[in-house]
Amino acid sequence: xREEFQPVKGTRDFLPEDKIIRQRIVDTxxxxxxxxxxxxxxxxxxxxxxxxxxKYAGGEEILKETYRLKDxxxxxxxxxxxxxxxxxxxxxANPEIPKPFKRYQIGRVWxxxxxxxxxxxxxxxxxxxxxxxxxxxxxxEFLKMIDVVAEKFGINADIRVSNRKLLxxxxxxxxxxxxxRLSVTLSIDKLEKIGRDGVVEELISKGIDEESVKKIIELxxxxxxxxxxxxxxxxxxEAREGVEELDELIKYTKILGLKNVRIVPSxxxxxxxxxxxxxxxxxxxxxxTSSFAGGGRYDDLIGKFTGVDKIPAVGVSFGLDVLSxxxxxxxxxxxxxxxxxxxxINTKEKSMEIVSMLRDAGxxxxxxxxxxxxxxxxxxxxxxxxxxxxxxxxxxxxxxSVKLRDMNTGEEKLINIRxxxxxxKKLID
Amino acid sequence: xREEFQPVKGTRDFLPEDKIIRQRIVDTxxxxxxxxxxxxxxxxxxxxxxxxxxKYAGGEEILKETYRLKDxxxxxxxxxxxxxxxxxxxxxANPEIPKPFKRYQIGRVWxxxxxxxxxxxxxxxxxxxxxxxxxxxxxxEFLKMIDVVAEKFGINADIRVSNRKLLxxxxxxxxxxxxxRLSVTLSIDKLEKIGRDGVVEELISKGIDEESVKKIIELxxxxxxxxxxxxxxxxxxEAREGVEELDELIKYTKILGLKNVRIVPSxxxxxxxxxxxxxxxxxxxxxxTSSFAGGGRYDDLIGKFTGVDKIPAVGVSFGLDVLSxxxxxxxxxxxxxxxxxxxxINTKEKSMEIVSMLRDAGxxxxxxxxxxxxxxxxxxxxxxxxxxxxxxxxxxxxxxSVKLRDMNTGEEKLINIRxxxxxxKKLID
Numbered sequence: 001x002r003e004e005f006q007p008v009k010g011t012r013d014f015l016p017e018d019k020i021i022r023q024r025i026v027d028t029x030x031x032x033x034x035x036x037x038x039x040x041x042x043x044x045x046x047x048x049x050x051x052x053x054x055k056y057a058g059g060e061e062i063l064k065e066t067y068r069l070k071d072x073x074x075x076x077x078x079x080x081x082x083x084x085x086x087x088x089x090x091x092x093a094n095p096e097i098p099k100p101f102k103r104y105q106i107g108r109v110w111x112x113x114x115x116x117x118x119x120x121x122x123x124x125x126x127x128x129x130x131x132x133x134x135x136x137x138x139x140x141e142f143l144k145m146i147d148v149v150a151e152k153f154g155i156n157a158d159i160r161v162s163n164r165k166l167l168x169x170x171x172x173x174x175x176x177x178x179x180x181r182l183s184v185t186l187s188i189d190k191l192e193k194i195g196r197d198g199v200v201e202e203l204i205s206k207g208i209d210e211e212s213v214k215k216i217i218e219l220x221x222x223x224x225x226x227x228x229x230x231x232x233x234x235x236x237x238e239a240r241e242g243v244e245e246l247d248e249l250i251k252y253t254k255i256l257g258l259k260n261v262r263i264v265p266s267x268x269x270x271x272x273x274x275x276x277x278x279x280x281x282x283x284x285x286x287x288x289t290s291s292f293a294g295g296g297r298y299d300d301l302i303g304k305f306t307g308v309d310k311i312p313a314v315g316v317s318f319g320l321d322v323l324s325x326x327x328x329x330x331x332x333x334x335x336x337x338x339x340x341x342x343x344x345i346n347t348k349e350k351s352m353e354i355v356s357m358l359r360d361a362g363x364x365x366x367x368x369x370x371x372x373x374x375x376x377x378x379x380x381x382x383x384x385x386x387x388x389x390x391x392x393x394x395x396x397x398x399x400x401s402v403k404l405r406d407m408n409t410g411e412e413k414l415i416n417i418r419x420x421x422x423x424x425k426k427l428i429d
Numbered sequence: 430x431r432e433e434f435q436p437v438k439g440t441r442d443f444l445p446e447d448k449i450i451r452q453r454i455v456d457t458x459x460x461x462x463x464x465x466x467x468x469x470x471x472x473x474x475x476x477x478x479x480x481x482x483x484k485y486a487g488g489e490e491i492l493k494e495t496y497r498l499k500d501x502x503x504x505x506x507x508x509x510x511x512x513x514x515x516x517x518x519x520x521x522a523n524p525e526i527p528k529p530f531k532r533y534q535i536g537r538v539w540x541x542x543x544x545x546x547x548x549x550x551x552x553x554x555x556x557x558x559x560x561x562x563x564x565x566x567x568x569x570e571f572l573k574m575i576d577v578v579a580e581k582f583g584i585n586a587d588i589r590v591s592n593r594k595l596l597x598x599x600x601x602x603x604x605x606x607x608x609x610r611l612s613v614t615l616s617i618d619k620l621e622k623i624g625r626d627g628v629v630e631e632l633i634s635k636g637i638d639e640e641s642v643k644k645i646i647e648l649x650x651x652x653x654x655x656x657x658x659x660x661x662x663x664x665x666x667e668a669r670e671g672v673e674e675l676d677e678l679i680k681y682t683k684i685l686g687l688k689n690v691r692i693v694p695s696x697x698x699x700x701x702x703x704x705x706x707x708x709x710x711x712x713x714x715x716x717x718t719s720s721f722a723g724g725g726r727y728d729d730l731i732g733k734f735t736g737v738d739k740i741p742a743v744g745v746s747f748g749l750d751v752l753s754x755x756x757x758x759x760x761x762x763x764x765x766x767x768x769x770x771x772x773x774i775n776t777k778e779k780s781m782e783i784v785s786m787l788r789d790a791g792x793x794x795x796x797x798x799x800x801x802x803x804x805x806x807x808x809x810x811x812x813x814x815x816x817x818x819x820x821x822x823x824x825x826x827x828x829x830s831v832k833l834r835d836m837n838t839g840e841e842k843l844i845n846i847r848x849x850x851x852x853x854k855k856l857i858d
Binding site for chain 2: 002004005006007008009010011012013014015016019020022023031034035036037038039040041042043044045046047048050051065067068069071072073075077079086089090092093094095097098100102103108110112121122132133134135137138140141144148252255256257306335336337338348349352353356358359362363364365366367369370371380383384
């Protein structure tokens with residue numbers, strides 16, 4: 001790739017072979033989101049700096065990574081770093097929207113941070129949220145939706161859930177001061193990644209005393225079926241509220257037929273704004289260790305951000321890059337959407353008519369316009385992995401037929417021009 | 430709308446009622462583009478300033494309106510102002526892509542210019558181009574594609590075509606110096622808008638002498654059928670090349686069955702880079718006077734921009750905002766994608782099962798999670814214009830049935846729970 005024409009560092013060009021897969025993923029996500037009653041929302045890429053830096057928005061750390069610019073009127077602007085802040089802003093700007101408000105938004109966000117493997121400066125978020133319901137029924141629907149998405153993609157999902165209230169009560173019970181909660185939470189979240197010893201080490205280094213660490217580790221390591229785990233936590237009176245919510249959530253997931261939801265007490269998730277249910281979904285038996293979806297309940301954020309009414313909310317974010325990596329392993333990668341390529345042999349006009357017939361029938365098709373030889377056309381068709389071609393020769397046309405060639409097997413057969421669309425449709429469906 | 434939560438000036442929030450329509454338009458465009466053999470491409474929003482300001486890119490005027498910023502590494506960046514420059518960049522960066530390369534790209538672009546009615550600082554372009562074919566067959570395909578798009582949207586299209594070579598030969602013939610060509614071209618383009626007198630006045634004010642103006646006006650005002658117009662221009666020997674191309678183009682449009690393509694010699698289009706065919710499509714019998722699609726051939730741009738090989742190209746850009754305005758008049762506007770809303774009356778669990786059945790059947794559906802009364806739920810359903818609801822009462826459930834209510838007519842009927850998905854599908858299909 002010529003250096004001077006590379007995309008900006010941290011951003012990517014998606015050539016057709018990648019974009020076709022990403023588009024299919026997005027189409028499937030949209031379809032699932034809509035069956036679950038979520039409607040699409042679109043907001044600008046640019047937000048006023050005032051909004052992005054507002055209290056209870058993304059916070060200090062994220063602002064350091066936000067692309068900042070001024071318009072010609074001198075207004076301070078920034079490229080959005082997530083889709084949650086715009087969601088809150090839209091709710092505040094349009095108080096007449098009936099609640100619950102169920103929306104999804106799939107779009108780019110930007111963060112000018114360090115580039116590591118799998119981290120980009122421009123990336124996509126696929127966010128689905130409901131504002132205005134505090135029922136665990138709403139939380140359960142997200143878990144079901146994750147499962148439906150996974151099934152559509154042939155992914156075996158491991159859906160882990162916990163509850164921030166439960167986690168906070170564990171920390172209270174262990175005597176962790178409130179100001180250390182978030183920091184401790186971040187360490188706890190690493191249990192499945194760095195193991196028990198790793199977490200202990202991190203907690204000690206963060207100044208948590210040994211007795212507290214012991215209590216924490218003991219509780220977040222609890223193993224067993226969901227019912228067994230719930231039973232143990234029911235014995236800790238500080239944990240009552242969180243346990244009740246989790247209990248209700250698990251009950252609803254059973255009604256929805258979910259079998260792959262498991263309570264993982266060490267699940268914490270980094271974001272400060274979660275207030276109840278938290279969840280994260282991983283791919284079982286895969287090299288891909290990043291989660292493909294995650295989310296939770298944030299009952300205080302909208303009210304604090306907008307300064308208006310408290311509006312309970314819960315949502316999930318799907319990772320387009322992770323899903324895309326997972327699917328690249330399974331799906332065939334095509335360099336083009338074209339299913340059939342028409343090759344005229346001194347039959348330009350007839351070939352145009354034939355390709356028109358194919359397109360009218362909804363078949364993605366193309367025709368040589370530059371008058372190449374048959375062999376050069378076949379090379380082109382091969383280089384794009386187009387599965388079929390139609391060779392339109394003068395002699396065949398006189399008999400109202402054309403030659404259909406299967407590019408994989410090399411097989412050729414004569415078909416009647418009238419049946420071209422029908423025959424091709426049979427093959428590609 | 431609360432002032433502090435408004436979107437950035439010149440940008441827009443698209444709430445579901447607007448976004449649903451825009452999404453349908455984009456889906457239809459994609460479908461048509463793909464049947465014509467164009468594959469999707471995606472490029473970053475941010476480009477290096479060096480690329481955006483490169484010779485033969487957008488030019489001085491557009492750079493003044495380009496949002497400029499620096500990343501943390503001090504790199505000079507800008508938000509892309511069109512999708513043509515990224516297209517050229519991708520071709521230069523990936524010389525291995527087989528030609529002809531047919532791609533479409535639908536995405537945001539940004540221009541920090543004055544805001545007038547219908548002009549925004551963030552807007553969408555839907556660009557379809559082929560690089561690597563100089564045949565008029567390729568040009569004709571775009572005209573056909575415009576017609577197919579129009580038909581899908583129930584729009585009566587007026588497709589105007591001309592050729593830059595023809596126009597240049599008219600200007601030569603009239604004695605206009607080459608350095609005044611673009612400026613004169615811009616005035617000519619206004620003929621259908623400001624009329625003959627308006628154009629005369631503009632040309633005189635631009636220092637074109639009366640004799641030249643007379644010749645220009647005479648030629649660009651030629652009226653008649655395509656064949657009549659071509660016949661007249663065939664009499665001007667300076668116009669030979671442009672007329673031959675136009676002649677061939679019109680011949681191909683006939684093969685493709687197009688009846689609404691007309692040669693308009695005054696058609697000019699503003700962009701400097703066009704080299705041959707130019708076209709623009711309007712909506713017949715509509716209040717909307719802006720074109721919904723326009724494009725042309727630009728055989729020199731890619732080679733000049735990349736500094737590598739000359740690659741002939743032709744393309745079209747569809748206007749999402751114009752199409753959206755046109756369709757808003759025809760299509761029903763929905764505030765939600767939801768077709769059916771399930772209302773539990775003390776039947777939360779059964780209702781969850783029913784909504785799951787509906788979703789499994791691919792029906793966009795939702796359920797009350799917040800335990801509202803029947804009348805409050807009906808208000809909510811009405812406020813979102815959801816067409817149907819299912820009322821799930823205890824007594825009905827005991828008889829394995831639920832009440833289906835048509836929100837438009839108020840009619841209600843009992844249906845068996847087993848048949849819920851089937852019955853609803855019948856209604857909404």
